Amino acid sequence: MLDFSCYNLIMAKEIRIDVHGKSLYAYKPILAKRGKKLAEILKLKKPIDLFLVDSETMRKLNRKYRKKNKATNVLSFPSPLNFPSDSLGEIYLDPKYIEKKKEDLVFMLVHGVLHILGYDHIRTRDRMVMERKEAALISKISKTSR
Numbered sequence: 001m002l003d004f005s006c007y008n009l010i011m012a013k014e015i016r017i018d019v020h021g022k023s024l025y026a027y028k029p030i031l032a033k034r035g036k037k038l039a040e041i042l043k044l045k046k047p048i049d050l051f052l053v054d055s056e057t058m059r060k061l062n063r064k065y066r067k068k069n070k071a072t073n074v075l076s077f078p079s080p081l082n083f084p085s086d087s088l089g090e091i092y093l094d095p096k097y098i099e100k101k102k103e104d105l106v107f108m109l110v111h112g113v114l115h116i117l118g119y120d121h122i123r124t125r126d127r128m129v130m131e132r133k134e135a136a137l138i139s140k141i142s143k144t145s146r
Helices: 022-042 055-066 095-100 105-116 124-144
Strands: 010-012 015-019 048-052 074-078 089-093
Touching: 015 022, 022 048, 022 095, 022 105, 022 124, 048 105, 055 074, 055 089, 055 095, 074 105, 089 105, 095 105, 105 124
Parallel strands: 015 048, 048 089
Antiparallel strands: 010 015, 074 089
16 A cells, blocks of 8 residues: 555454564554464464554545545554455554553554454444453453553
């Protein structure tokens, strides 16, 4: 999707993290730790690429793909079916936006991963299923990652 010239990929079990911007490196350790546990719990068959980006990058992505000209907390892009890719999809997180809105970074990671796996929250029933799954995963990650 984006062409980042300075990749800093690490493998957190099967969630690969790319930090785009020096000010975002501080968020990498917690996401690597919780992402590894999340990947183990979900038994992911392929990696998921996680990009930590700033609000301007997120605004551009949101405008291009969702026609909303504003920053947002998380965007998820599942890889198309039958597309020759080594990953399940891409997640973009804006840690500073998440922090500013007093949201939880790890929750947003879980939320993005569930979107990659096909969960959605457009209809009430789907939202309830997704929220239960998010709560269960957050609970499991929190218990085992201290």
